[in-house]
Amino acid sequence: MKPLKVALLGCGVVGSQVIRLMHEQAGDLAARVGAPLELAGVAVRRLGRKRDVDVDPALLTTDAEALVTRDDVDIVIEVIGGIEPARSLIVSALSRGKSVVTANKALLAADGATLHEAARTGRGDLYFEASVAGAIPLLRPLRESLAGDHVKRVLGIVNGTTNYILDKMDSTGASFTDALEEAQTLGYAEADPTADVEGFDAAAKAAILAGLAFHSRVRAEEVHREGITDITATDVASAKAMGYVIKLLAICARSDDGRSFGVRVHPAMIPRSHPLAGVREAYNAVFVEAESAGQLMFYGKGAGGAPTASAVLGDLVAVGRNRLAGTRGPEESTYADLAVHPMGDTVTRCHVALDVADKPGVLARVAELFAKHDVSIQTVRQEGHGDDAQLVIVTHRATDAALTATMEGLRELDIVRAVASVMRVEGDE
Amino acid sequence: MKPLKVALLGCGVVGSQVIRLMHEQAGDLAARVGAPLELAGVAVRRLGRKRDVDVDPALLTTDAEALVTRDDVDIVIEVIGGIEPARSLIVSALSRGKSVVTANKALLAADGATLHEAARTGRGDLYFEASVAGAIPLLRPLRESLAGDHVKRVLGIVNGTTNYILDKMDSTGASFTDALEEAQTLGYAEADPTADVEGFDAAAKAAILAGLAFHSRVRAEEVHREGITDITATDVASAKAMGYVIKLLAICARSDDGRSFGVRVHPAMIPRSHPLAGVREAYNAVFVEAESAGQLMFYGKGAGGAPTASAVLGDLVAVGRNRLAGTRGPEESTYADLAVHPMGDTVTRCHVALDVADKPGVLARVAELFAKHDVSIQTVRQEGHGDDAQLVIVTHRATDAALTATMEGLRELDIVRAVASVMRVEGDE
CATH class of the missing domain: 3.30.70.260 (ACT domain)
Structure with missing residues (x-):
């Protein structure tokens, strides 16, 4: 069976795990896809850098554009993040009929329309399970399993860094600054924690979730966003005294008349008896409330190299199968075209x-x-x-x-x- | 757009909800599938019976075989349950190239091979999300989202009736007999509760889960099965005293060498701090442990008319899309062919x-x-x-x-x- 050729953009925390797993599970992946998956090349910023995984130096290139446009490449995996050059590279690949798997929540939330349009015209697949809640299967259930239901609300903890910080503040009485510092030491927070603690990361994920839940297009800038930097140890203690815990929540909810919906990210007090209250450390959990299904909860690791790679590889198998069958997965669904209310x-x-x-x-x-x-x-x-x-x-x-x-x-x-x-x-x- | 014609087998608790939702959400379903879904007929045992839903009497028929073999029928939904006539009807439909959506765990676990074979030769889809854990998206995540991962263990509460009984025994100190009686009064248990309390229902679900998790074929009779009828109020109380709660668990686990796996259903004590310990009443919850993804949990309503119908309709949208695209969803995956160990x-x-x-x-x-x-x-x-x-x-x-x-x-x-x-x-x- 002719192998499917895969180009990988990025060889950091997630990319190196993708390479490792593609190698270690080659036999299983081939059986599940129906053809072997072959790494065609890996685009990196610097060739000489030490990497977390053994990769044939001949596969490395700094010319990502040349890699994604190569005729023999079938599938492109994008794990470099950020808006550019990720957007141009994905559009290049899609417009040439290649399929793309991406974990890039920021890009999808900023300009998903351009990507979906390129997928539509190029007739390739655009899959992005890894962009929200890491390893937790959440987007596929929303997009496919609940396609026959009417989603009313999505409410969840989708940022592990802030959950780690708030959990520490709650369990030890630490200040925000001290909890952040601990998270940074342990690798749960980046040196510049802005994207996490100011809610930008969660807002991008909320935009993606709301778009899928309500079959409408949502951009990150439409998401009401408040971070957790102003939360004090006193706030946490007084919430605790009243039987509450403070969590940074992403909430997408239809209005009562069903004609619009709200999308917001902000800290909120939830009762300690609520299942989300028990979500500790850097875990993620998302509630979905649908008319027929009732309340569903999805729980697991929302970040990290291997968990994110698990989601990427699940998508890789799906788009691989689709290519062999000469078909495509579900397109972007925006038919409802509901407005985001203020x-x-x-x-x-x-x-x-x-x-x-x-x-x-x-x-x-x-x-x-x-x-x-x-x-x-x-x-x-x-x-x-x-x-x-x-x-x-x-x-x-x-x-x-x-x-x-x-x-x-x-x-x-x-x-x-x-x-x-x-x-x-x-x-x- | 030419409508897709749907034949429904069974008009009980689930079937009547399917009819209601197909009617109420007709516009949304058409937009999501890409064509309207039209009810072609409903096979019932008795024509005159009062039903929970308004259905055009002209659609009702007692000749299920004639309905599923009608040339104009594209998709068959089977919600009658049991082995026969369900098996013959599904095979008739699949062998004629129609797609089938079923909630029939007993049949899938007893003779899934025959159904999958009919789907393969007829080139139709066989989808069965509703067969395990009702509304909870679980089979699609296992089959697709985790297709790039290595599942080590699936452990869960997949029978709402027994969970309701054990939860009552735990929270009120009731005996098994009293708790069962209460469950029957409230409609959580059937007049003949054998399938639930002896673990047959959970065992069928465990067989389906293990097959998907380990890419092997598993039959219900290979599942080690123990029910909850011998559990006494004293057992429950002494578990409680030690910080444990008794739950009926379905457990599918790979052996340490990865070359075989066990599948079992039996009551077990779990620590009260375990997330499954908090699953109350008739809810279901399933843990999946995969090598890269880590621990995932799925939680929601495992039974009931509307929740099960939600899963059926999700599958209906998927197989409808596939038919319009001239393609099929993932086939049965049994390439690993691992043995079930004793x-x-x-x-x-x-x-x-x-x-x-x-x-x-x-x-x-x-x-x-x-x-x-x-x-x-x-x-x-x-x-x-x-x-x-x-x-x-x-x-x-x-x-x-x-x-x-x-x-x-x-x-x-x-x-x-x-x-x-x-x-x-x-x-x-």
């Missing part, structure tokens, strides 16, 4: 801690303000007294716009010394 | 409670017997004294044969009055 229209709940003057009528004034904005209060608890009096309020569900307006109003009330903390509450409706 | 070769651990005479040297005699069978003891605890003395022992890992021989030896020891309970321990190695 964050203000999102319905959520809020936990707020207020430092207040301890005098009669304070609660009445505060309650009046909530009522003015049509935000109903679920629980209120007064802590301390005198100068240290604090009101801790959890609201019922309201639009984010109403909640935001309420918080602004509270800041202007003379009896409120400070709004000590504000955080959304999810997962217990 | 239960005695399975490596597991054991919890045993012994009523013993309270005299010096008892523990030494018991320990000697374990040593004779090469079974090493992890913990031993003595409870009570005098005539009520009980030794509670948890072993380290050993073959099931050695553990069984040890238990037989214990029953013959004069100082052992009775072996009060024996149960395997899983999930904490």
Whole structure:
């Protein structure tokens, strides 16, 4: 059987695992695809660098463009990340009818349209399971297993770095800075942690998830995004005292009328009894709520060389089979073309801690303000007294716009010394 | 666009939901498949019966064979269950080149080979996501997402009825009989609960899972099967006292040398900290352990009309797309052709409670017997004294044969009055 030739772009943490596994599992992969997979070349930035895997030096090249356009290459695996040159290389490959497997969430979320269009015109496959939640089979279930269902909500922990940091803060009482430093030491966070801690990585994944769940096109810039850098040890401790844990969540949810949806990434308090509360260290977990299926949960390793390579190789087998059968996998599905509604229209709940003057009528004034904005209060608890009096309020569900307006109003009330903390509450409706 | 014509076999709990959803989501399904899906006919046992869904009486027929062989039928959905006439009808359809979506675990596990062979020769698709774990996307991830990985173990709760019963026994202290009765009242257990409580249903699912995980053919009769009917409130309480919970598990695991695998269904004690311990009521959850991906977990509703229909419709969209593209999904993969090893070769651990005479040297005699069978003891605890003395022992890992021989030896020891309970321990190695 004629082998399928595979070009690999990138030989870092993921790429080196892809090479190792393609070699070690060559027999199994050939049996599952129906033909041997042969590494045609590996595009790298520098030829001489030491690598984590044995690779024939003759396969290495710095000319990625020449590699992806080679006539004998059938499939291109892109694991270099970033927007350029990844986009140009993928488009080059797809427009020549090659199939592409990519783990590039940033590119898919920034400009997926260009990639899908190139796949459509070139008649190649574009697979990207590894782009969200690493080894966890999540995109294929959304795209195929749930194709006969109506997805209402996707809610999950899709960034391992921030989950590691928040988990450490929760379990040891560490500050954000200390927890981040530990994550960096252990290799869970990069030297420049911005993409993770500011929520950019999770936002890109949320855009991809929302697009698949709602059959619409979503770009990263449409995702409401808040990171975790402002979360203090006090926030974590006070959440803990109330039976909550703080997680960075990606949430994609249809509006009640089903005509639009919201996509957002922000820290939120979830009850400790919620299954996502038990997701420790750098693990990922995603809830999917569909009309007929009900609640589903997917859990596993969201990052790392081998787990990501597992997802890449699963896609490689799929596109390999498709090429041998002369067919293609499911195309991008955007027929529903729903709008992303603004964050203000999102319905959520809020936990707020207020430092207040301890005098009669304070609660009445505060309650009046909530009522003015049509935000109903679920629980209120007064802590301390005198100068240290604090009101801790959890609201019922309201639009984010109403909640935001309420918080602004509270800041202007003379009896409120400070709004000590504000955080959304999810997962217990 | 010419519609794809769908024949439905069975109009019970699942079939009626399939009809409802095909009707309610007709627009979405057409957009996702690429052509409208049209119900060509519904085979039922009795025409006049009242149904849970509005269905055009002109579509109903008692002649299932005539329906599946109609020239205009493209896809057959089989949700009648059981071996015959389901097998003959599916083979008739497949051998005529039609595609089949089935939820029939019993048939797949008893004689999947015949069905897959018919699909291969007829060039139609055979999809069966709904046969295991209802709405949870599990078979497609195993078959496709993990196609580039090396699955080592699948361990899960795949029968909702027994999980409901064991959960009630655990949370309320109820006896098996009372918990079963409650499950029957609530519709979680059937009037004749044999298939569930004796583990036949879980064993069929285990056979399907093992076949996919290890790329080999597995029949239900090769699955070691023990039910939950002998579990007493005392077993549950003593497991609880030791920090364990009893669950009916389906376990498919490769041997250490990778050349064979075991498939078994039996009750086992798992630590309360294990994620499967938290699976309540009639929910299902399955752990998959793969070499590169690590541990993955899938959780959701394992049964019920709408959840099962969700899985059926997902498959319906997939086979519909395939027909329009003139292609087929992945065929049965049995290239590895590994053998199922006997239960005695399975490596597991054991919890045993012994009523013993309270005299010096008892523990030494018991320990000697374990040593004779090469079974090493992890913990031993003595409870009570005098005539009520009980030794509670948890072993380290050993073959099931050695553990069984040890238990037989214990029953013959004069100082052992009775072996009060024996149960395997899983999930904490």
